[in-house]
Amino acid sequence: xxxxxxxxxxCNQCGAPLKDTGGSYSCTACGxxxxxxxxxxxxxxxxxxxxxxALFEQMQIGNQEDEVWRFCYEQQAKLALNxxxxxxxxLDVGCxxxxxxxRPEGVxxxxxxxSLGSLRANSALDLAIWGSAASLPLRPGVIDFAFCxxxxxxxxxxxxxxxxxxxxxxxxxxxxxxxxxxxxxVFDMSPWYLAWLAERLSWNYARVLLGEKLDMxxxxxxxxxxVAGGAVGEAKVRTQSFMGRPFSTFPPIFxxxxxxxxxxxxxxxxxxxxxxxx
Numbered sequence: 298x299x300x301x302x303x304x305x306x307x308c309n310q311c312g313a314p315l316k317d318t319g320g321s322y323s324c325t326a327c328g329x330x331x332x333x334x335x336x337x338x339x340x341x342x343x344x345x346x347x348x349x350x351a352l353f354e355q356m357q358i359g360n361q362e363d364e365v366w367r368f369c370y371e372q373q374a375k376l377a378l379n380x381x382x383x384x385x386x387x388l389d390v391g392c393x394x395x396x397x398x399x400r401p402e403g404v405x406x407x408x409x410x411x412s413l414g415s416l417r418a419n420s421a422l423d424l425a426i427w428g429s430a431a432s433l434p435l436r437p438g439v440i441d442f443a444f445c446x447x448x449x450x451x452x453x454x455x456x457x458x459x460x461x462x463x464x465x466x467x468x469x470x471x472x473x474x475x476x477x478x479x480x481x482x483v484f485d486m487s488p489w490y491l492a493w494l495a496e497r498l499s500w501n502y503a504r505v506l507l508g509e510k511l512d513m514x515x516x517x518x519x520x521x522x523x524v525a526g527g528a529v530g531e532a533k534v535r536t537q538s539f540m541g542r543p544f545s546t547f548p549p550i551f552x553x554x555x556x557x558x559x560x561x562x563x564x565x566x567x568x569x570x571x572x573x574x575x
Contacts, residue, residue, distance in 0.1 A: 302424045307436030340428030364547035373484045374398035385441040390430045391448025394418035431466040438476040445483040460514045465528045472529035483570040492564035493517040531575040539567040
């Protein structure tokens with residue numbers, strides 16, 4: 298009998314189911330093959346590295362810092378857990394080396410991440426996909442909830458036009474694999490207006506100067522709703538902001554843990570976006 302998790306897999310070109318051939322999965326229709334390593338399906342060529350291959354341990358330590366956890370994850374994790382029920386199948390985009398929420402009993406977790414080291418370290422996943430969320434080896438409509446915990450701002454290219462195209466492609470793919478009545482749930486930072494304006498005016502120039510070191514682009518709430526909504530099709534969206542304690546201090550850049558600022562000077566709000574597919 299096939300593993301129930303394997304029943305989720307499908308060709309991202311023709312949509313046909315995949316079959317386990319031992320060391321790989323292959324499409325039952327077009328014959329395309331995916332290498333596998335235990336529960337990890339390779340959706341990108343070996344040898345390609347991601348920036349978080351060298352940084353995920355440092356980032357994980359930063360995320361567990363008390364004030365960062367309270368500001369960015371505590372309430373957000375509770376919201377995610379309230380959605381998940383026994384028997385649900387959840388897709389965690391940018392899952393990293395550990396989930397941001399306690400794994401509920403009876404829930405199947407599929408993780409996707411560009412960092413192979415992160416996926417190898419994440420023991421909470423039933424199925425792991427190494428690669429981009431813009432093209433997933435999953436069948437249509439097999440996911441109940443897709444979660445993005447602070448991963449959308451890392452979906453960047455070489456220009457703001459490319460950033461918009463990448464995010465749109467990811468949401469189009471999430472709209473394909475999430476079932477009708479299911480939800481796409483995004484947690485990310487929404488910049489205040491002046492910070493958003495400054496980012497839009499400077500980002501392309503900064504990307505030329507810094508190259509891949511500039512791996513973040515923060516979407517203002519209205520802009521992300523517009524881009525994502527146009528990609529997922531008919532869906533109702535609701536949002537919720539998390540303000541945090543104004544005088545708490547935390548390091549806004551995980552690579553600089555010594556740099557701490559008070560919340561009231563940080564020009565962004567953690568925001569939840571929940572698209573329910575019609």
